[in-house]
C-alpha cells in the first residue's frame with residue numbers, strides 16, 4: 328500500500344514537471360516571435376531595404392508567408408544622399424595677362440567658364456546629389472555662380488573657406504561639416520552620371536571605403552570627350568583620378584592634413600592622396616569607375632600652363648579600374 332502511494336506521488340510530480348516544461352517552452356517561443364516583430368518594426372526602412380545580409384530575425388520572417396509590403400521594399404531602394412563639394416576659379420580676360428593663360432584668348436576663357444557652370448549644373452541635377460557645397464574665398468565667384476546657375480539652386484550652398492584651391496580644404500570641410508554623410512569632392516568640370524544609386528553608406532562606413540574615381544568622357548555640347556578624356560579603361564589607365572567618395576567618420580589626422588597640403592590642380596596630387604588615405608588613413612581605396620561614372624567636360628582645352636608634377640615614387644598610389652564597390 329505504502330509503495331503504491333509513493334509511486335503515485337512520483338507520477339504526479341513528473342506530470343507537473345512535464346506540464347511546467349511545456350508551458351514555459353511555449354512562452355519562450357511566443358516571446359521570440361514578439362521580439363522578431365519588434366525588431367522588424369523598429370528597424371529604419373533604409374536598412375531593411377538595402378541590407379544584403381539577412382538580418383538575424385529576417386530569415387524567420389521571410390520563411391513565413393511574405394509580407395505584402397516586402398516585395399516593394401526589395402525593388403525600390405532609397406537613393407543615397409550625396410553631399411558634393413566643389414569649387415572653381417573666376418577666370419576673366421585679365422587672366423590672359425598672367426603666365427598661366429598668356430597664350431589663350433577671351434573666347435577660350437569664356438568657354439571654360441561656361442564648362443564650369445555646365446559641370447556644376449549637371450552635378451546639381453543628379454538624382455543622388457542632395458547638396459552641393461560650393462567653397463569660395465572671394466565673393467565675386469559667388470555672384471558669378473548665382474547669375475549663371477538657374478536650376479535646382481535649392482541644393483546649392485555657399486561656404487567661405489580660407490583657401491579653396493588647396494586639396495586639404497575639401498577634406499577639412501568634409502570632416503568638419505559632413506560627419507557620417509556621403510561626401511563627394513569632385514572637380515567642377517567632372518560631374519556624376521550612372522551608377523550612383525548603388526552607393527551604400529553602410530558599406531562605405533563598415534568597410535572604411537574610399538572611392539577615388541577615374542573619369543569618362545562622352546558627347547558634350549562642343550566636342551566628344553569620349554575621345555579626349557576617357558581613362559577608365561584597364562588598358563588606358565595611367566593613374567589619373569578625379570572624384571572622391573567617402574564617409575567622414577571621426578577626425579582627420581594632422582599627418583593626413585600635412586600630406587594633402589598642396590594645390591589641387593598640380594599633377595600627381597591624386598596619387599599622393601591615394602597613398603595617404605591608404606597608409607595614414609587606413610582606408611580601402613578603390614576605383615570602381617566601371618560602375619560609378621563621372622564625366623569630364625574640357626572641350627575648351629584651356630589649361631593653366633604653370634602646372635607641375637608633385638608626386639614622387641615614395642608617395643604615389645595607384646588604383647586601377649574595377650567593377651566592384653566593396
Ligand SMILES: *[C@@H]1O[C@H](CO)[C@@H](O)[C@H](O)[C@H]1NC(C)=O
Pocket residue numbers: 451452453454455456478479
Ligand atoms: C533637379 O534635380 C532633380 C534631382 O534631384 C532632377 O530629377 C531634376 O531633373 C533636376 N531639374 C532639372 C530641370 O534638371
Ligand SMILES: *[C@@H]1O[C@H](CO)[C@@H](O)[C@H](O)[C@H]1NC(C)=O
Pocket residue numbers: 464465489490491492493
Ligand atoms: C583666396 O585664395 C587665394 C589662393 O588660393 C589667394 O591668392 C587670395 O588672396 C585669397 N583671397 C582672400 C580674400 O583671402
Ligand SMILES: *[C@@H]1O[C@H](CO)[C@@H](O)[C@H](O)[C@H]1NC(C)=O
Pocket residue numbers: 551553554
Ligand atoms: C574617336 O573618334 C574616332 C574618329 O575620329 C571614332 O572612330 C571613334 O569611335 C571615337 N572613339 C570614341 C571612344 O569616341
Ligand SMILES: *[C@@H]1O[C@H](CO)[C@@H](O)[C@H](O)[C@H]1NC(C)=O
Pocket residue numbers: 565566567595598638639640641643
Ligand atoms: C606619379 O604618379 C604617376 C601616376 O599618375 C606615376 O606614373 C609616376 O610614376 C609617379 N611619379 C613618380 C616620380 O613616381
